[in-house]
Amino acid sequence: MKATVIATFFGVFHICTYAAKEAPKKTKKAKLYVPQIDCDVKAGKIINPEFIAKCPPGCQDVKYRVYGTDIYASFSSVCNAAIHSGIIDNAGGKILVQKVAGHSGYRGSFSNGVRSLSLPRWRESFLVSEGKPRKGVTYPSTLEYSSSKSTTVKSEPKKPEQDLKDTKSADTANAAEKASEQGNAVRKEHQTPPVPTPATQMATTTPTPTTTTTDPSTTPKPTTTPATTRTTTVAAAAKTRPGMHRVRDIGSSSVHPAYASVIAAASRQIQAAQGRGQNTAFRGTSTSASNRNILRPHTGIQRQEPVAAGSPAHLAMETDLWKPGLSLFDTDCKVDLSFLMDGSWSIGKRRFQLQKQFLGNVAQALGIGSAGPLMGIVQYGDDHSTEFNLKTYANSKDLRNAIEKITQKGGLSNVGKALSFVNKNFFLDANGNRGGAPNVVVVMVDGWPTDRVEEASRLARESGINIFFVTIEAAAESEKQNVIEPNFVDKAVCRTNGFYSINVPSWFSLHKVVQPLVKRVCDTDQLVCSKTCLNSADIGFVIDGSSSVGTSNFRTVLQFVANISKEFEISDTDTRIGAVQYTYEQRLEFNFDKYSTKQDVLSAIKRISYWSGGTSTGAAISYASEQLFSKSKPNKRKIMILITDGRSYDDVRVPAMAAHQNGVIAYSIGVAWAAQDELEAIATDPDKEHSFFVDEFDHLYRFVNQLIQNICTEFNSQPRN
Numbered sequence: 026m027k028a029t030v031i032a033t034f035f036g037v038f039h040i041c042t043y044a045a046k047e048a049p050k051k052t053k054k055a056k057l058y059v060p061q062i063d064c065d066v067k068a069g070k071i072i073n074p075e076f077i078a079k080c081p082p083g084c085q086d087v088k089y090r091v092y093g094t095d096i097y098a099s100f101s102s103v104c105n106a107a108i109h110s111g112i113i114d115n116a117g118g119k120i121l122v123q124k125v126a127g128h129s130g131y132r133g134s135f136s137n138g139v140r141s142l143s144l145p146r147w148r149e150s151f152l153v154s155e156g157k158p159r160k161g162v163t164y165p166s167t168l169e170y171s172s173s174k175s176t177t178v179k180s181e182p183k184k185p186e187q188d189l190k191d192t193k194s195a196d197t198a199n200a201a202e203k204a205s206e207q208g209n210a211v212r213k214e215h216q217t218p219p220v221p222t223p224a225t226q227m228a229t230t231t232p233t234p235t236t237t238t239t240d241p242s243t244t245p246k247p248t249t250t251p252a253t254t255r256t257t258t259v260a261a262a263a264k265t266r267p268g269m270h271r272v273r274d275i276g277s278s279s280v281h282p283a284y285a286s287v288i289a290a291a292s293r294q295i296q297a298a299q300g301r302g303q304n305t306a307f308r309g310t311s312t313s314a315s316n317r318n319i320l321r322p323h324t325g326i327q328r329q330e331p332v333a334a335g336s337p338a339h340l341a342m343e344t345d346l347w348k349p350g351l352s353l354f355d356t357d358c359k360v361d362l363s364f365l366m367d368g369s370w371s372i373g374k375r376r377f378q379l380q381k382q383f384l385g386n387v388a389q390a391l392g393i394g395s396a397g398p399l400m401g402i403v404q405y406g407d408d409h410s411t412e413f414n415l416k417t418y419a420n421s422k423d424l425r426n427a428i429e430k431i432t433q434k435g436g437l438s439n440v441g442k443a444l445s446f447v448n449k450n451f452f453l454d455a456n457g458n459r460g461g462a463p464n465v466v467v468v469m470v471d472g473w474p475t476d477r478v479e480e481a482s483r484l485a486r487e488s489g490i491n492i493f494f495v496t497i498e499a500a501a502e503s504e505k506q507n508v509i510e511p512n513f514v515d516k517a518v519c520r521t522n523g524f525y526s527i528n529v530p531s532w533f534s535l536h537k538v539v540q541p542l543v544k545r546v547c548d549t550d551q552l553v554c555s556k557t558c559l560n561s562a563d564i565g566f567v568i569d570g571s572s573s574v575g576t577s578n579f580r581t582v583l584q585f586v587a588n589i590s591k592e593f594e595i596s597d598t599d600t601r602i603g604a605v606q607y608t609y610e611q612r613l614e615f616n617f618d619k620y621s622t623k624q625d626v627l628s629a630i631k632r633i634s635y636w637s638g639g640t641s642t643g644a645a646i647s648y649a650s651e652q653l654f655s656k657s658k659p660n661k662r663k664i665m666i667l668i669t670d671g672r673s674y675d676d677v678r679v680p681a682m683a684a685h686q687n688g689v690i691a692y693s694i695g696v697a698w699a700a701q702d703e704l705e706a707i708a709t710d711p712d713k714e715h716s717f718f719v720d721e722f723d724h725l726y727r728f729v730n731q732l733i734q735n736i737c738t739e740f741n742s743q744p745r746n
Contacts, residue, residue, distance in 0.1 A: 058166040064089050068151040069099035072169040074124045080104035085115040091141040093131035099149035100730035107153045109139035119156025130484040145487040145557045358547035360398050365468040368404040368434035372471045376532045377433045383535045385425040390543045393421045405443035407436030416457030440474035444481040463555040465546050467493045473508045482517035491554040497529045519554035558740035560599035563617050563661040565653040569669040570606040570636035578722040579635040585725040587630045597621040603653045607645035608638025613652050642673035646680035663689045672700040681707045
């Protein structure tokens with residue numbers, strides 16, 4: 026027995042010893058060293074595409090500016106953006122930063138004690154998340170910064186984290202919309218589709234007309250649906266949906282008693298008009314199933330609002346020349362045009378057909394062609410879809426045929442969602458956007474939208490998109506309580522002077538506004554939303570060439586001028602650049618109309634030779650006002666950027682005041698020995714937004730992004746009336 030126990034003990038000991046030898050040695054995980062960054066560091070100054078960094082305490086300060094929400098422009102403060110997003114608080118901490126591609130618009134918001142700002146667009150963006158390393162990614166222990174001279178930063182594709190945020194945002198929006206549908210004050214009740222199954226409520230369309238298909242189950246058959254059935258459905262809906270306020274069909278004996286007298290009166294007037302051989306403007310005179318199944322009694326009053334800069338008479342004058350089948354333009358009108366087509370159930374089949382006829386007439390009047398206007402259509406309802414883009418059709422005939430084949434989507438009237446889609450996805454080079462042609466969106470709305478349009482419209486305007494609204498049968502006084510967003514047109518359009526909005530009292534008079542609309546979208550001088558902070562200025566640089574600057578520092582100043590210039594869209598119709606160098610005297614290096622391409626401007630800046638001499642800044646301001654800004658175009662913002670390194674030998678206040686009074690927006694940048702009181706006198710009010718000081722020439726690069734931010738912020742704050 027003892028021998029057996031001993032043998033067993035040695036056997037177990039041998040097995041354990043063998044297992045211990047065979048067990049692999051655990052490698053000690055290397056500790057990740059996390060570099061620290063300052064509060065003022067912007068993502069664009071760090072070259073690494075993805076990195077983990079530690080933010081110090083105290084970064085929650087207005088001087089560390091942030092642009093965007095969830096996704097931020099790359100010249101935002103990295104640490105303050107992390108606070109805004111809720112990743113860290115003012116105590117600091119570790120964050121993970123991922124660079125992504127630039128966006129066409131950044132939305133400002135207030136979050137976690139930080140106010141972020143809006144921006145039309147920027148070349149690079151970044152995301153901030155919790156400072157934990159991702160599996161399989163090696164992070165740098167030392168960050169690589171761009172030098173004072175401009176360094177190209179390649180942006181990476183969109184990361185999965187952003188897709189997740191987009192999905193969450195979409196889910197939130199969908200939840201809000203569902204809640205909105207259930208309230209009693211919803212904008213309008215919609216016709217129930219003929220077969221109320223989720224799979225068949227929406228017609229399927231594709232960009233090419235030859236493959237457009239419609240599920241037969243979604244198409245009502247007028248000959249097989251008794252009028253009594255239709256009206257009974259409406260009556261039942263009226264009982265269960267207290268928010269209902271529009272009923273279109275009036276051809277049934279089963280109408281709710283409250284409408285009986287109205288219907289009888291309307292019928293008598295219709296019969297009288299038919300007896301005289303006249304057309305009637307009454308709604309729903311047919312019992313066809315293609316009409317709306319929702320009734321709003323005709324009040325006998327046609328509601329019209331001022332249009333065309335507030336003049337109803339002018340609208341009438343605009344409509345008296347065009348006839349169907351004629352083109353108003355040859356190649357003089359060059360715009361890239363998107364129509365947002367109302368496909369909601371409230372419009373009904375008959376009026377949807379009238380809308381298609383209107384769009385076909387607009388296409389004919391425009392004279393679609395590759396050298397002239399191009400037109401695409403996005404249909405919206407609950408959701409939105411591109412029927413065809415700008416490059417799908419190159420002539421009016423093909424376009425009209427394609428419009429005729431469009432089938433109705435149905436659903437609500439979610440205009441805001443559709444505008445966001447167009448802003449982000451429609452005007453792309455891949456879809457036929459030509460760059461040199463203004464981008465125009467015309468929104469067709471039956472009544473009013475079922476979601477909010479203000480924020481989506483603002484981002485679209487800031488991206489340079491001109492927004493027009495054509496509202497048909499707008500809300501009567503008794504219906505305005507059901508409108509989700511009062512004054513939605515004024516909140517959406519580019520200017521609130523009436524030019525960008527047309528109200529049509531009836532779908533049956535929609536054809537009358539073909540010519541006014543076409544004339545307006547082709548009036549490129551008035552398409553002010555094509556102008557953004559980057560393409561609508563005459564920028565004059567006034568450069569100190571005095572002896573105290575020195576040759577080497579002067580080259581640094583020229584690099585600073587070039588780095589600012591390259592951020593703008595430069596052409597003879599966009600932003601233009603001019604330059605003056607001064608000492609005791611002044612020299613016009615080149616004026617606004619000298620160079621019309623970015624490359625030519627950058628080359629001209631590089632060729633400027635150092636002058637050397639005294640410092641007469643006041644005389645230089647007067648010279649720039651006379652030689653540069655007096656020759657600026659009327660539709661351009663006049664921006665002067667003055668760089669100096671010392672106190673002026675002459676007075677700067679009087680010349681600066683004269684420049685301000687002539688509409689010049691002045692920015693002053695002082696280096697080394699520049700006088701703060703003079704910088705503030707030169708700068709446009711408020712001084713802190715237009716005046717900058719740096720102790721060394723090599724630090725000038727720090728103000729490139731800040732200067733452009735301020736120019737854009739000032740541009741976007743302009744009134745829209």
